[in-house]
Every structure is written in C-alpha cells, then in structure tokens.
Amino acid sequence: MTNRRHTRCAARPSRTLTGLLAVAMVLALGLVLPAAPARAATDYGYDISWPQCPNGQPMPPTDTSFVIIGLTRGLAFTENPCLQMHVDWAFDNGLPAQAYAMATFPTSAQLDDHGDNGPWPAASRADRLRNVGYAEGMAAVTSLARLGWDPGVVWVDVEPRPAQPWPSTTSAQRMENRYVITGLLRALHDSGYGFGIYSYLNGWNEITDGWQLTGVPVWAASGHLDYPTEAEEKCTAASFSGGPVFISQWTDGSYDYNLTCGGESFGDFTSSRFVDFPPRVQFLTEVEWLAGEGISTGWTEPEGTLTYRPWQPIDRDAMAAFFYRLAGSPAYTPPAVSPFTDVTPATPFYAEMAWMHDEGIATGFPDGSYRPWEPVNRDAMAAFMYRFANSPTFTAPGTSPFTDVATTDQFYLELTWLRSTGISTGWPDGSYRPGEPVMRDAMAAFLYRLDPI
Structure with missing residues (x-):
C-alpha cells in the first residue's frame, strides 16, 4: 500500500446539468428534456459499492464530480469486497469521495458479542443496543483505517434490510432501532468523522417512527424519478428526519445519481455531538x-x-x-x-x-x-x-x-x-x-x- 491514500481524494471542479443530469433523465424517464439552468455550487455525482464489483453493475463515468463509496456489503459488520478497488479508482481519477455504511439491527449473536463493550455501561438492553451500534460504526472505521483512507464524512444508510430485518411492529421496537443508530452516530463522531443519514420517508418512518434529528444532514433518496425535477425538489422539501438535505439521490436501475443541495459544493463537513445543531451553521x-x-x-x-x-x-x-x-x-x-x-x-x-x-x-x-x-x-x-x-x-x-x-x-x-x-x-x-x-x-x-x- 502506498501513502497516497493517507490523504483525501483531490478536489475536482463541479459539473453542471449539461452531460450527467441530462443523461440521467434520459435513462430514467426515456425523455429528451431541455437542460435546466445550472447552479454554480451544485455538483453531480454517483454512489458505488459492492454491486459495482467486476461482472456487476457498471462503474460511473470518470468525468463525474464526486462519488460516495459503500464500506459495507449490505449489512453492518461486513465489508464491501471491492472497497480497495473503489477507493483506488476514485483516487486515480482525481475524484472527491465520501463513504457510507449500513446500519442494521443486531442478531442475537451480535448483541452477545458487542453489547457489553462500548461507551455505555451495558446496564440495560437499551445501553447494549447502543453499544452494538457503536461497534457497527467502529467496524466501518476499521475498514477505513486498514485502507489508510480518510473520507471526511461517513453517511449512515438506514433502510429495510430483508436479510436482517429491523423489528418495527411496535413503538418499543422502533425505539430500540433508534438506540442502534445512536450508537453508530456516536462512533463516527468519536472517530472524528462528519456524519449524516441516508434514507427515505417510508423506510425511515417504518424503522424509527419518524425520528427527528434536526441537526443531522440528510442524503435523501428518491428511487426512480416520478418527474424530472423530483431529485432537485428534495433539496428544499422537508426531509424525512427534519435534518438539512445536503445530497439528493435517484436511480435508473443501473446507476445511482446524486446532486448536492443548498448552494454548497460537495465537500467535508464537521458534525456536532448535538443532533439538533447542523453542520455549516454559525457558532x-x-x-x-x-x-x-x-x-x-x-x-x-x-x-x-x-x-x-x-x-x-x-x-x-x-x-x-x-x-x-x-x-x-x-x-x-x-x-x-x-x-x-x-x-x-x-x-x-x-x-x-x-x-x-x-x-x-x-x-x-x-x-x-x-x-x-x-x-x-x-x-x-x-x-x-x-x-x-x-x-x-x-x-x-x-x-x-x-x-x-x-x-x-x-x-x-x-x-x-x-x-x-x-x-x-x-x-x-x-x-x-x-x-x-x-x-x-x-x-x-x-x-x-x-x-x-
């Protein structure tokens, strides 16, 4: 391993709607649309993870403005088998990159393995679940340390996972899900990373009962676009968790596209330990x-x-x-x-x-x-x-x-x-x-x- 991955990927000029977004709309909707006015500080990029391993889905074009790289392979405590390759690809193409990691509700074995170790005293089931969430976060941090890569920001992916479902029948179960996510966020903060939540309204409500984290940035998913401006409108609409929307995502089934929101170019941010104090805010x-x-x-x-x-x-x-x-x-x-x-x-x-x-x-x-x-x-x-x-x-x-x-x-x-x-x-x-x-x-x-x- 060389020293080159001990620094963040170099900055790259932002792209406009011409090119990436136009192609995305054609692919997603089968339409030919006039290019919308570009906003100077809006960047357009992709996210990639284990589905983009060789013989899987295609890698993005190399002239994109940024990528967000998945650390896990669909569940916490797993690793994207192509993580090294994806980080190398981003670096070799001069692309700014952030990371994301899955949050999942622990199995009984994972609760036994990790519930007693962490910053909480393990005196209750709630504390043990928080400790497991902390361990999920530290597993992602360990992957970063092994690569010598500091992405600056790690997003937490919270969505239904059929392979390891979030219990969500009762409000008590949905509160337990929040404990896990709390632990993961703390692990990222303690490790010096900015953090945010990736999810969508129905999934977030199903898992957390509409938990409001007004200071935690949001990466908002749209899925397949229902109309051309849906992804951009996510930037200004109220988010699923009440947090500020920093990135909006949509897909055409082959690529996951992203755009930055709020007049900010793609870049690092510092997260507060307080979940009601947003990054990039005065004081x-x-x-x-x-x-x-x-x-x-x-x-x-x-x-x-x-x-x-x-x-x-x-x-x-x-x-x-x-x-x-x-x-x-x-x-x-x-x-x-x-x-x-x-x-x-x-x-x-x-x-x-x-x-x-x-x-x-x-x-x-x-x-x-x-x-x-x-x-x-x-x-x-x-x-x-x-x-x-x-x-x-x-x-x-x-x-x-x-x-x-x-x-x-x-x-x-x-x-x-x-x-x-x-x-x-x-x-x-x-x-x-x-x-x-x-x-x-x-x-x-x-x-x-x-x-x-």
Whole structure:
C-alpha cells in the first residue's frame, strides 16, 4: 500500500446539468428534456459499492464530480469486497469521495458479542443496543483505517434490510432501532468523522417512527424519478428526519445519481455531538468548545442522543451554571440561607447562583429575587461578563457605538466594553438589541470569546 491514500481524494471542479443530469433523465424517464439552468455550487455525482464489483453493475463515468463509496456489503459488520478497488479508482481519477455504511439491527449473536463493550455501561438492553451500534460504526472505521483512507464524512444508510430485518411492529421496537443508530452516530463522531443519514420517508418512518434529528444532514433518496425535477425538489422539501438535505439521490436501475443541495459544493463537513445543531451553521465551533470544556453538556434524549437547543433563550439559572464552570468550578460552599427570595437551597443550580451572588457577578433584582427561570437579556449578559472579567478599567465612549443604546442607558459602560473586546459587536444594522434574550448558541460564542480575557 502506498501513502497516497493517507490523504483525501483531490478536489475536482463541479459539473453542471449539461452531460450527467441530462443523461440521467434520459435513462430514467426515456425523455429528451431541455437542460435546466445550472447552479454554480451544485455538483453531480454517483454512489458505488459492492454491486459495482467486476461482472456487476457498471462503474460511473470518470468525468463525474464526486462519488460516495459503500464500506459495507449490505449489512453492518461486513465489508464491501471491492472497497480497495473503489477507493483506488476514485483516487486515480482525481475524484472527491465520501463513504457510507449500513446500519442494521443486531442478531442475537451480535448483541452477545458487542453489547457489553462500548461507551455505555451495558446496564440495560437499551445501553447494549447502543453499544452494538457503536461497534457497527467502529467496524466501518476499521475498514477505513486498514485502507489508510480518510473520507471526511461517513453517511449512515438506514433502510429495510430483508436479510436482517429491523423489528418495527411496535413503538418499543422502533425505539430500540433508534438506540442502534445512536450508537453508530456516536462512533463516527468519536472517530472524528462528519456524519449524516441516508434514507427515505417510508423506510425511515417504518424503522424509527419518524425520528427527528434536526441537526443531522440528510442524503435523501428518491428511487426512480416520478418527474424530472423530483431529485432537485428534495433539496428544499422537508426531509424525512427534519435534518438539512445536503445530497439528493435517484436511480435508473443501473446507476445511482446524486446532486448536492443548498448552494454548497460537495465537500467535508464537521458534525456536532448535538443532533439538533447542523453542520455549516454559525457558532458550531463555539458550541462544541462549550461541550468539550464541560460548560454545557446539553440534554440527553431518550434515545441517548444529545441536544443543545441552540435557538432557545438561555435562562438565568443555566447562565449561572455556565459562568461557574467557566471559572473552573471552584470549591465553594453555598450558604444555608439563600441570598435570593425566589431561590432555595433545593433549587437546581442553587450553588452556582449563590456563587454568582457572592462573587458580585449577579446581585439579583431590587425586590431581592433572582428570577432563575427568566431568559437572560443581552444587556444583563454584558454586565455579567464585565463583572466576571473583574470589572476592568474602561472608559465608555462619549458617543454610543450602537444605534439603539444611549449613553444614559443602564449597562452602557458594560455594553461598550463588550464591544471593545470583540465579544459582541452587535448586529449588522448597527444595533445591539439590549432587551432581547440571549440565545443558547450566541451564549456559547460570547463565553468562547470571553475565555481568553
């Protein structure tokens, strides 16, 4: 084996509808159609796997823009017998390539072999199924490691498999299917791969009960096209799982065709550990940093996935916990009597809120309350950050840098200090919007920028 496969396949200019798509439509529908207008960032490609082994279905034309290569041979814990050949072919033709792997419900033997080993404690059947899903993902990762190939992204193929069916008669069975998929996604994330889901509406609903993973990219399958624009329309229609559609696929029985969606060329993306935070979205780096530092671990959903709820306002109690953890979770014994009239020692995050009070970061409202379940507004957030930074010496400007903040406004000094540090420069229209609540994604960004100060 040479070193050439230790890097990703080289980039290649994107193709337009002329050629590939026109041929695809003729083959799929038996029609001669005028070429549709090309979109500059849309790429057209194929996916290949064990059916394209020698003496099987044909390989794609070599002038395609990309390929997605199957790692498995129809079931998890198997390998595409022509995987090496397919990776070599993509590299030799200068084609960008990603990978995909099948998810399957385990046999009893697979549950015995893998259920007790993995990141979950194996204390329940749910945990054991998650561990098997993790093992399925690691089997795919092992294939990649053996080849020395890093595709950047591994898609998870979730569809009915007659050779090893997904149990789907009851809602409890469909929840168990989700456990397996959860484990597989975690294995890919832990191994540093971007990940997404390949499926179609009926299959996804049958297997998972319409599970919503709003942050996980979708590779949407159309099958044989019912009308010429069906594949393109998949890009803008609601997906089977609620996630953003990155790639749309269709087939003519010989070839599986693909096009990229959303104005993005074919390429790698970074997936969040949080299944409600999509790749290529603002503040992804900051949210992942927040989680990696243990400042916010989000919510654990019934399937075992994590959610961050990025576009939900952050409440004042959770904000106290964020600041306390950002400070390194210092040793602190909270008082037996609460400093706030609406907070007791039994209130969640009591120690963190009391610490905020004792540090002078949050003194509460004039009536003695803290209002833990109210959202944090953007002006108060500036004040908390200024005090957390030990109220540094700062002279506020004589003219407000924000169109909606006056020099006489409460927290004017803190707001302008925040701007001077680059933690928050306001909105493109020149406003700061001091009375609006802080969303959880923006809070991650503010803390990320505050941390070095």
